[in-house]
Amino acid sequence: MRLATLLAFLRPALPLILGLSLGCSLSLLRVSWIQSDGEDTCMDTGVNNGLFAGKMQQDTLPGGRSSQNDEDFKPRIVPYYRDPNKPYKKVLRTRYIQTELGFHERLFVAVLTSKATMNTLAVAVNKTVAHHFPHLLYFTGLRSAKVPHGMALVSHGDERPVWLMYETMRYIHQHFGGDYDWFYVMQDDTYAQAEQIKALVTHLSINQDVYLGRAEEFIGGDEQARYCHGGFGYLVSRSLLLKLHQHLDSCRNEILSVRPDEWLGRCIIDFLGISCISQHQGQHYRSYELAKNADLEKEEGEDFQAALTVHPVSEGTLMYRLPKHCSRIQLDRAYQEIQQLQMQIRNLTSLTPAREGGLTWPIGINAPFVPKSRFEVISWDYFTEQHLFSCPDGSPKCELAGASKADVSDIIEAALQHLNSRYQPQLRFYKQQLLNGYRRFDPTRGMEYMLDLLLEAVTQKGHSHVLAKRVSLVRPLSKVEIIPMPYVTEATRVQLVLPLTVQEVDFVSNFLDTFAMNTLDTHDNALLTLLFIYQPYDAQRVSQLDVFAGVKAMVGELEKRYAEVKIPWISVKTEVPSQVKLMDIVSKKHPVDTLFFLASVWTEVNTEFLNRCRMNTISNWQVFFPMHFQEFNPVLMYHGEQASSSSTDFLRDGHFDRHAFAEACFYNSDYMAARTKLAADILDRDEVLESMEVFDVFLRYSGLHLFRAVEPGLVQKYMLRSCNPRLSEELYHRCVLSNLEGLSSRSHLAMALFEQEQANST
Secondary structure: OHHHHHHHHHHHHHHHHHHHHHHHHHHHHHHHHHOOOOOOHHHHHHHHOOOOHHHHHHHEOOOOOEOOOOOOOOOOOOOOOOOOOOOOOOOOOOOOHHHHOOOOEEEEEEEEOOOOOHHHHHHHHHHHOHHHOOOEEEEEOOOOOOOOOOOOEEEOOOOOHHHHHHHHHHHHHHHHOOOEEEEEEEEOOOEEOHHHHHHHHHOOOOOOOOEEEOEEEOOOOOOOOEEEOHHHOEEEEHHHHHHHHOOHHHHHHHOOOOOHHHHHHHHHHHHHOOOOEOEEOOEEOOEEEOOOOOOHHHOOOHHHHHOOEEEOOOOHHHHHHHHHHHHHHHHHHHHHHHHHHHHHHHHHHOOOOOHHHHOOOOOOOOOOOOOOOHHHOOOOEEEOOOEEOOOOOOOOOEEOOOHHHHHHHHHHHHHHHHHHHHHOOOEEEEEEEEEEEEEEEEOOOEEEEEEEEEEEEEEOOOOEEEEEEEEEEEEEOOOOOOOOOOOOOOOOOEEEEEEEOHHHHHHHHHHHHHHHHHHHOOOOOEEEEEEEEEOHHHHHOOOOOOOOHHHHHHHHHHHHHOOOOOOOEEEEEOOOOOHHHHHHHHHOOOOOOOEEEEOOOOOOOOHHHHHHHHHHOEOOOEEEEEEEEEEOOHHHHHOOOOOOOOOOOOOOOEEEOOOOOOOEEEEHHHHHHHHHHHHHHHOOOHHHHHHOOHHHHHHHHOOOEEEEEEEEEEEEOOOOOOOOOOOOHHHHHHHHHHHHHOOOOHHHHHHHHHHHHHHHHO
């Protein structure tokens, strides 16, 4: 009875007990196999039969001991040792990690040109396909040739074709042989499909000797030997170039040929035994020979469409027409592929659980973003053909101009084309007016548009009717491309420039303390120059009473504390402290490669921002105008109470001041170039400078990128700035707006007004 009760009690747990027992037994059994010291009979059998004889002989040491231990491999750590008798040398790292790891660039392109075609065909090649190749160089035999604008030219000084080929191959090996995997040689009368050639080399192995092009037979030579025709271009691998270099001199002396491509092909065959091929690793090098006086519009055959190069191109106008013709063919092919894919998607959707309801519009494009809360709703911007009702400066209405106007015109034209292509030949639509326009940017799919168009519909018989129609369009996001940027480093020295007026003297001590703590104590590569702005009355009595004497004393104490630091100052007398005039004085006293950081007395300098200043400012490319974070008035925010300190939300009680342009990072060379254009525009009208800031100079008189972005590393305490009424109306209005928007948030201002009304009513 008791046994039956016990079994009934343990029956629910019986599978668990059996599973644990079986698992423990198998684990113990496996451990016994692993720790067994017996011989492996399978391995012995394999060794006796000779299956592993070669490997066992390599892995077995004299005396029958194995070179590989059963235990895990333990690395031997070699301690660093430096000879104290030798001077210490700083290890110089390479600029790019790919250089240190031995990586190479993919493709180098060499274009052979001559005196007769340099200013025609070579210029046409440079304007059509050169920007698709990241590394392209022109070679000519002219001596001291005049280089056309925008072309990198190497002149060898000998116009003989074979000598030009010899010097070109020798120059490529000497200067680029260790930097690239593939070398493409073409003539200036060759049109090359740049993107297809780049795609071709990505599918080829780089560790083989490859001589790839249009294979041609030698006249009266061996039937099996081939050379690559120079008119259609050819590819040479890096390994082949390295082997060929040592035989170039012998080829020049021993091989006689009139054609440079035959000479190179004979050199490679005789000394390396490699013949030209048109196919390698499943990749075909296809070319097309263009007939004389051929009609380009009729060249749409499969051979032309599949060709990587077209030759000969007899004139420059034909070189300009070829890219347009090839692009149109590729675009039509892409549209056909898109239609086929959309049809396949539509057919497969009927087999899914959602069926037709699972289709998105347009087919193949991501579905619209679905917000999870009201804060994630993407708003629509309303526009007409003349005005935009969502302006960047916050105004309710602004004129439609620039890129926005071109975008609206393009989307209306595209809508008409789609309508006509859909309803022709029964109907033909003509635009009368854009009634309403809406657009929004969906980050998951692209720019969406809704247009209410007033159209005139004309039938085949000539009858017309006016109707309103709503159309929806999507400009989908295309392939994301990485924009190449010039190299910058965080080791660049930053020259801080601090203009000071009499009204700002009381705030200098905090600036100098922050500068000393964040830059001088940390030995950051930054210098400081002070600019004392005297009013005419103060400048006259500077010998009796210097209004900046206290600041100069602070500077002296800093120089005593940091013996290696010198903080120069410049005294300026003016009634209107124009930012441009002040920078003119500072610019002349520094080298052209100086990186300036124009600061204000309320700026709290730190290493984080200085590094961003170095990285975001690129000489002859980009200037940086940070937007500092301005804290609100604590009296209105906290009503006299202590603010809660939070390290994770330090940018809470304030806003990014978009009206302030006092901080700027730029190179002296860029400023001098823009300032020269400004001087030629205004001539001797110096009063124009009083209405401009440095930002306006770069915006109007330079072709550089202006990077205007919020900067969380620049946090300024609240302070009511003094706005100089002598400045221009725009600058004064901008200063006043900065003070007003920096008071507090709208909710706190409303609360302050409400409390004031409550107090007045009582």
